[in-house]
Amino acid sequence: MSISEVPKAPLRGEVIHEGRRHPFEVLGARRSALEVRFTNGTLPVDRMEVEGAEVTLIADPIAIGRCRVEGHRGVGDVAMAHIIPTETPLRCDDLYKRRLVVRLDQGFDQTALLQRRKAEIRPEFRAYTADLVYDLAIYRQLFDEIDASLANEKPETAALVRDSVRAKQGRAFLRFFDERLAQLETMVAGFTRAEHERHGFYFRRNVWGNILTSAFLARTNIRPRGYAGDSMMMQQLYDNSYQGDSLFGQLMHKHPIETAAAQAVRNRRKLLVDLIEAAYRDRPDPSRALRILSVACGPAWEVRDLFTRAEDAARFSCTLLDQDEEALGEAEHHIHLVGTRLEAPVQAKYLRDSVRTMLMSKDIVAQFGKHDFIYSMGLFDYLTAPVARSVLTRLYELLEPGGRMVIGNFHVENPTRTYMEYWMDWVLLYRHEDDFQALGRELPGATFEIYREETRSQMFLDVRKPRG
Amino acid sequence: MSETFQHGELKLEVKDTTVTLTGRSTARDPGNFIGPILTNLYKQASAAGKAMILDFRKLDYMNSSTITPVIRLLHEAKKSGGKVTITYDGKSRWQDLSFSALTIFATEDKRIEIRGE
Amino acid sequence: MTNRTLSLDVDPVWESIDRVRRENEVFLRTHQIPQPSIEALSMVTCELMENAVKYGFFEGDVKTIQSRCSVESDSVVLEVRSPVKPGDDAAMARLDHMIQWIRGYQDPFQAYLMRLREVSSQAMGTSESGLGLVRIAYEGQSVLDFFVDSGSVLNISALHAVEGAR
Structure with a gap:
């Protein structure tokens, strides 16, 4: 159970420059930089890389590699600086707030594992997904062509044309989407919970580009407030309108908010x-x-x-x-x-x-x-x-x-x-x-x-x- | 020459640079028992330029606290250039779920390898 | 319905974990729960019981841990009740956050990977892995939930859909 207290003791460390150690205390952090104050009152270097730095989280110091030190400009305290890990970019906010050393690129460690997961996907589901992605791409290109052709048109004229396209080809696209959804439902009807989880993950990776075109689908997936069904999503549901910059995106947004x-x-x-x-x-x-x-x-x-x-x-x-x-x-x-x-x-x-x-x-x-x-x-x-x-x-x-x-x-x-x-x-x-x-x-x-x-x-x- | 360590229902058999775990790992803080054994063996294996092998195939159960010293070892090996191989029973559902995820620590040059057998 | 629920009241000692696990296993077998579900639920039992023994506050009125295993038509619900320190709202808020975070993924495998990465990032000496709850969702195929009652007793539950059910 991860319910331990976030450590309250100050986070300290040292910068190593030309063999000498310069102690600092961390005062805050951005995503990729620590905000520090050098406790001996001066900066070891300014706007330069140093050969290494260490931070002490709980017991032993942990090396965070080569860093760049950038002194604060226009601040009274001359010993204030940002330390930016450059050898291995880190999530400095996590380091400061949660005392975790997390590499910014750590997600790439999962690449092989996630790629191998497709082996657990049923062949018919893979075929369905591949066909769907292809068919969606066909529609997307056609709608994008219309968007492009309206790029230099008067806004009022473009709006009229878009209304017309949404009413005819747009509606046809929404019906196509309905049919594909019906196929998906039939295909996954007998799946176990674990299969739903695996296939759902695989499916979303494949249609991710399409999801991102839809303001509603993007929000349910990304969940900026940490949960689905937040007030923005409710607003979108109540508005029930075409939202988005492109015709395709508008349709991808409208489809899920027309559901039962x-x-x-x-x-x-x-x-x-x-x-x-x-x-x-x-x-x-x-x-x-x-x-x-x-x-x-x-x-x-x-x-x-x-x-x-x-x-x-x-x-x-x-x-x-x-x-x-x-x-x-x-x-x-x-x-x-x-x-x-x-x-x-x-x-x-x-x-x-x-x-x-x-x-x-x-x-x-x-x-x-x-x-x-x-x-x-x-x-x-x-x-x-x-x-x-x-x-x-x-x-x-x-x-x-x-x-x-x-x-x-x-x-x-x-x-x-x-x-x-x-x-x-x-x-x-x-x-x-x-x-x-x-x-x-x-x-x-x-x-x-x-x-x-x-x-x-x-x-x-x-x-x-x-x-x- | 092999050496055996026992803690509750968990047995660790160390032979050369291989550790074989058998039984059930259910201690309150298994890291206290497993951690030092793994760390020592890792140091010996590294000094000899050999891969340390952790064999979980005969393990019947482990609690989540058991995973922590293993992850820490993999993390350390990855950082310091050591060699570690983990073997597990790919046909056992729980082992497959628990250990296949450790592939995130595997390296392309197979210095760190996670093998379901 | 009583014969479809096994209730146990045990002392907050480490040995109780295995006792509850064994009794739940026998009970689930009696109700013809498929073997993969029994294995998953055994793990869930152990993880929930471990947390109760480790983090329970047994210096108040409640001195024991209560475990309930209920077999429903297409699911099994495991509940473990243990007292928490009165007024420790921060701990409960963190538990709430953690459970909601885990449940935010359709595929708990994603949460499990995130947690593995974080454990490897933690400084040596941090004893809590935080993997237990994520493992319940991922390996135990269970939906976690909890509440704290007016007697400051934490009721943490895991809902496991039996093989074949959605």
Whole structure:
């Protein structure tokens, strides 16, 4: 288990120049340079290479080879410099923050191993992938030719032509993509989990160039915030438009956000607003605002949708919980804007916490409050049964008598599953009605129903707590 | 001439520059036991210009802590120009998964070699 | 369902790891779990139990480790519960980060390679390899998850899809 503390002691080292040692302390780091201060008060050299340097991480000094020393310009302290390892470029930020000596080019060590992995790929899958890559290249070249031919055209004219191309050849391309996806689904239907993993990896390496043309697919694969389904991806899903610099890229972006799963995300946003409105009408205590808790709220677009008139600000009071500071900040910013627009501040509280650790609170009600409507979308798709059970039970404690709780989870029959796993590198824990039944049965006194939205990809557990 | 070291269910048999591991490596910190043996043998093999061979084929199980001293040895050998060969049972699923990944430390000139047999 | 779950309550000593492993193996065999899955789950049991013995905080009310092995229709869930030091939020945040990082890959092989590289980069003397959890995902073909309950007990679980299931 890698849960050891990051060492707090200062990182020290020495530069070796003409046989003499010059001690330094590391003050910070960029990706490829250490920011240091020479402790004897002067630079050994400036803008020059030295024969070697060492850093002491825990016990013995570790040689990092030849380096270039560059003194800081315009800084009062003349002993400040950057040390840039040149013999073996290193990830200096990792060296400083995590005390790890990681070569910048270390990934190349995997080349042979990864190349050999193709031996484990079924021949028919290799043939399918090769054909697909070829066919995509044909389409790409044709769309690129149109882009090139429009390069010097008036923007308005070019836009009209692109609309026309997207409507005809573009749509034909999207149908071609659908057919190929159907073939992929048939081909991998009997795979074991391990085979899915191996073939998915192989597949993405092959179509990587195509993935990068699509703003949406690139983001699901690269995950700049460390997880799939971040607020930018949600924005792209909600926008459901052609994005990108090239026609081919626009189509590659549009295709995944036209899927059933993407439509389900759009559907659930609207459904939530309807459910909250229904909960308001049926609220246990009409003398006060309906208290709403959104768990793993993300950018909380549905909350923005809820407030359309000034009087809505008095009808609802929201608590938004998420682990991602950026998503929470975004939700706060936009909800604040809604309040400004309506000239009625929205009552909202923002809590940064992980659902996995929030359960350790001894008095969860005191910490998170009681609520009339609790919902969570896009969270349970990542929770295994024991964790889901525990989270649900604790959330139920936060529900007022007469309150309602709605939990979303993608259904095992999600028709976009293979697409998500192979193209998007997006793996979820899918659930069946029986799984939700089992979860619902553990909630004392609860009545519940299970249903799916229009595309039947997304399933909801809709729980009601009996009135006192 | 061979020498045998035993720690719990794990046995290390050292013969010339070959170490054969048998049994199960489940100690709390196997590096304490394995590390010094590997380091000494690596030094001897390097001094003699020979390859050190680590034979895992008869090992039934190892915990993840056992991998650490092996990785460190490979890293050291790669850095210092030494020769190390690892042999494992390519037909055993766990051995194949655990050891084939160590190929990332292999060198083109076969100074460091990871062989599934 | 009780006959499809094996619950064990053991002392936090190193010897308990092997006991739990052996009992889980027998239990899984009784339920006709395929041999490759049994081997993978044995490794997962050992790694989870090792972590519990090594990092558990047994100076509070909870003095034992609880292990549960549940056979579902197409999967097996292993759970290991051990107390953590109350208020050690930083350790739990790191565990959370690590598990989410591992689960970010469709193919945990990628995470395993990354971790191997990092272990080789660590200075000598660092005893924790951090490979155990990654190995559970990669070699154990299991999805990791966890939560900490109000009694400061860490429940770490591994969901293993039985051979043939997705």
